Amino acid sequence: MKVHLHQIPEGDTLHIEGEENPSALGLEEAGATPVSQLRYSLDVGCSGGGLFATGELSITVRMTCVVCLEEFDQEIVISPFALQLDELQGELIDLTPLAREDIHLSLPAHPRCDSGGERSCPASRNTAPGTAWHSSSTPATAWDALDTFKSKSK
């Protein structure tokens, strides 16, 4: 996700999108093996001597379910993604290292193979997933956000 500063139109944003090798993200250290390229779609602009970017990132990783210990693939989607860089060094800016933390934070701390809703975890098939999730005392907005995330991550 490299961007040349001179390509960013003054007072406007530059749209960049594509795929790149995720090796710089160090996801294996977090127990997630990338099985796709890092896909990005960003609008990059300059403001006040700095740089900002907004858009969406996604990558499919292979993780191990904490319940059944089977490996499964899950698409991690970071949308909306936003970053801000206040100090620019050089003319060619690589945004990938700046996205690393966001992607790591988006990885589930306790990955479950049934979190995508597409399969049921063989180790918890007899339980009724979801019943505890819709308690009436919970603010609806958080669950709406979660549903949005889930539907996008398919």
Ligand SMILES: [Zn+2]
């Ligand atoms: Zn499982």
